[in-house]
Amino acid sequence: MKFSASLSLLAALLPIVSAGVLERRAWSLPPVNGVFDYQLGGAYAPESNVQIVTRDSGAAALAGKYNICYVNGFQTQPQDKSFWETNYPNLLLRRADGQLFEDPEWPGEYLLDTRTAAQRTALVDVMATRYINGCASKGFQAIEIDNLDTYSRSGNLLNINGNLLYAGLLVQYAHDKGLAVGQKNAAGLGVRGKNEAKFDFAVTEECEEWDECEDYTDVYGRNVIEIEYTRANFDASCSARGSDISIVLRDYLVVPKGRPDYVYAQC
Known part of the structure; x- marks a missing residue:
């Protein structure tokens, strides 16, 4: 294990919750090239050599690992439509006819309105109240914020500047809670994600498929975590950069271990 990775993993092992009170702590990066597992479809015990685990914000952090908390920061989760409509209807993006703007690629998920300060x-x-505070209090060391690129699917109602300004506020808040923050996908941002929103590392899905892995490593160096969903792309990625960054193969639905369609491999 590299020295820098050892320091990051040491930070992950430090206790941060005592008697239910969140202790103040500095945020730390995931171990560079640390063995990774992506568990969004359900939590399970990872392989013994795994150092970094991503789980949904509703799951528990795993003791002895660097834990990344998944937060769908730019649109609603499918089960949360009524929560948003009841409590925060004015924060949901609407079409010209007043109807909620449903993500065309993710049915049941509705875009959040980032257009004004x-x-x-x-x-x-x-x-913060619904997700980030919980991630911190449970012992996660970082969050990854998904669907940063809603502006590209909003019919020009949203724009990249509004989303980046919002992302920057989320990063600032998470840093204050002792959490590092990963840029999730959105390779087209170039250096803006790091320089403007102040993301600390990147999490990319299928960058080999879309020939954009270098778009992340050029910005974040070795602080990149890559998920591939086909064996061919995974093998190619491991050959090209498996000694530099964390790479994992998962099934498309990231189901828990024990399911017949479960797939997992590490470089």
């Missing part, structure tokens, strides 16, 4: 500030308050 007031909207962005209000959204951070909701995300």
